Amino acid sequence: MLTFLLKSTxxxxxxxxxxxxxxEKESIHHFKRFFLLGxxxxxFIIPNLVFIEYIDAVEPTINSITPITDPISDTVIAQNVPKASIFDWQLLLWLIYGLGIIGFGLRFIANLFRIRLRIKKNPKFKENFVTxxxxxxxxPPHTFLNYIFLNQKQHEENSIPQEVLLHEETHxxxxxxxxxxxxxxxxVIFWFNPLxxxxxxxxKLNHEFLADKAVIQxxxxxxxxxxxxxSYLSNEKYQSVGIANAINYSSIKKRFTVMxxxxxxxxxxxxxxLLLPLTAxxxxxxxxxxxVPLSKKTISEPTNYPRTNNLEPADAMSSRSIELAGIVxxxxxxxxxxxVSIIGPEGVILSKTDNRGYYHVEFNILTSGEIFFQFSISKEGYNPILQKEHWGNLQGKIGSAMYFALQQKKSESEQLSTLVTNTQNLDYESILMNYSKVEADFKFHEKMEEAKRNNQHVFIQLNGGHYLVSDSWIKLESKNDLVTIDDKTILPAFKLNKAIKRSQIAGMTPLENGxxxxxxxxTFENKKSYSQNQQQSATREEMKEYNALAQKYNEMNQNQMIIKKKEVVRLKTIYGKMSKKQxxxxEPFPDFPPAPPVPNTPGAPKAPLxxxxxxxxxxxxxxxxxTFMxxxxxxxxKKAIQVIKDNDKINIDTRDSKDKKPTVKLSVDPIEIDN
Structure with a gap:
């Protein structure tokens, strides 16, 4: 803000x-009028202009902040640290600025009100294009818009010179x-700026030049x-007339010179x-x-999450990684x-966005099983976003695009984020191609929130579509779609706003077989009915997990598939929860090969358990x-059970001791058995 004010001034x-x-002293008054306004x-416009120059980049620009670890001395050094001022000078300045706006705003409104009263309470008549x-x-005679204010006595005595009347008519x-x-x-806004x-x-002076010129012509x-x-002004007692144009003694010498x-x-x-070089x-x-680099992507240095203690063998720890990129x-x-900082769970900055809002980060997953991770999106002056993710037990390198819309503090706009899967490439050009659809979704969310603001409407029309709205929304085919309220009342959608308020709604659902x-x-009074009748659907986290698993198996060669029963069960579970639209x-459900036939030969041994x-x-x-070791x-x-749950590759050795009490040995390393 300060930079803008300095540049503007x-x-x-x-x-x-x-x-x-x-x-100023030239007679090109019409040109001067538009020059002053322009x-x-x-x-105010020039300090806000941004000119982008595309350059050929030799190397990728690395955006990263590396944690600096210095040895900590045991010796405490006393320092004279200045105490922070308790008084908030910034708050005081904003308070003074606000009071100035209020004062000048009230003055502006008072002048308008005063002129309105003069028009309303005094006799008036229309003559040509003026009143x-x-x-x-x-x-003194003065003008505001098409109204010319004159002293009644002087007008009736015809003592106002015709030149003065023409002067005011020109205004x-x-x-x-x-x-x-x-x-x-x-x-009112920049009251503190003397310029x-x-x-x-x-x-105002140039207005006088224009009116003077019209009289002389x-x-x-x-x-x-x-x-x-x-002679006319010498007989008048000058008074302020606020925002109206008026003849007065101000700069009369300069006016006579310019005439x-x-x-x-x-x-x-x-x-x-001369304006051309001045503008340049x-x-x-x-x-x-x-x-902005051209044809070279700006990437973030791959950064790993801080490693934590676990029982997983070292050779399994580098088999998986997550690659994320997107625009903020x-x-x-x-x-x-x-x-904008992308911050890991331990407070380590994984990446920062460049001047295009683009970020790119890659980190290893150091634990086995389901993938749980979280990170935050943070920038000064904005509310941070904490992103928690739960993905399936995926292997290899997993890439996804995630887009974020940060909310300014004290802003009414909504924080937004979205995930785009099946991204072939995570460079800026590929991320930007997908952003057009993401941006449309973000703008729709913003428009929807704006449409919901300051009302309790359940039925809303937006962008040519029709929607049922509570905490979420459902798109309708038309405004005449029939909607039942608590299984009692049926109304066309466009009549809902007179029948129910948004705050009364516990839930909404489509009726596929209605x-x-x-x-x-x-409504909240019939929440039990809602729970029994709502259409089943998968959550956003489950959709992410399903898409990642389905993509993994769809990309496999069907003749060389390595299928994990746990993942197949998970796929079927989530797919069964999805709505038809989901x-x-x-991703299409994977086409798994059929299971091998079970032998049915008479007398064949039974399959082992x-x-x-x-x-x-x-x-x-x-x-x-x-006893567990x-x-x-x-x-x-209890600890032994937890170790088995957390580690699916633990080695187990069970044998009896001399007193026949079993001893169970657990180890991440191979167990040597004595002969």
């Missing part, structure tokens, strides 16, 4: 100096009040007009051309420039965010009162 200062030195707007308002107060005809309204609004007052003064003599102004000036066409062209200077000096944007503007209604809504959107699992064996030993140290029976 510098732009204003340069443009105002140019105006004062090159343009200079004011340009001073003349006759006042009892002794005020109305050329709509000078619009310029004043704009600068007044800018002054705003200088712009305001110059704009009516073949009035310069000297006669000047004497008329002086006699006649700028030639050559001079006008020359002064206009401002763009070069106060806009922002960014360099602002949830309100949808613009990419730079320097004979009378297409959808059902259940099944259509998910399946071997006892390690966990069942240990539980049997617990029942016999066995882990790597040579005695452990409790």
């Amino acid at each position: 510098a732009c204003m200062a340069i443009l105002m100096i140019f105006y004062k030195l090159v343009l 200079a004011l707007l340009a001073s 003349k308002v006759l006042l009892n107060e002794s005020l 109305a005809k050329q709509r000078h009040s619009l310029d004043i309204l704009l600068i007044e609004l800018v002054q 705003i007052y200088l712009f305001k003064s110059s704009i 009516k073949e009035y003599d310069h000297s006669h007009y000047q004497n008329t102004l002086l 006699k000036t006649n700028t030639s066409k050559k001079s006008f062209v020359f002064r206009s051309l 200077l401002l763009l070069f000096g106060f806009s922002e420039k960014r360099e 944007v602002d949830s309100k503007t949808m613009l990419p965010l730079e320097n 004979n009378k209604a297409n959808f059902a809504i259940y 099944q259509a959107d998910a 399946p071997p006892q699992s390690p966990l069942e064996h240990v539980k049997e030993m617990v029942a016999k009162g066995a 882990l790597n040579g140290k005695e452990i409790s029976a």
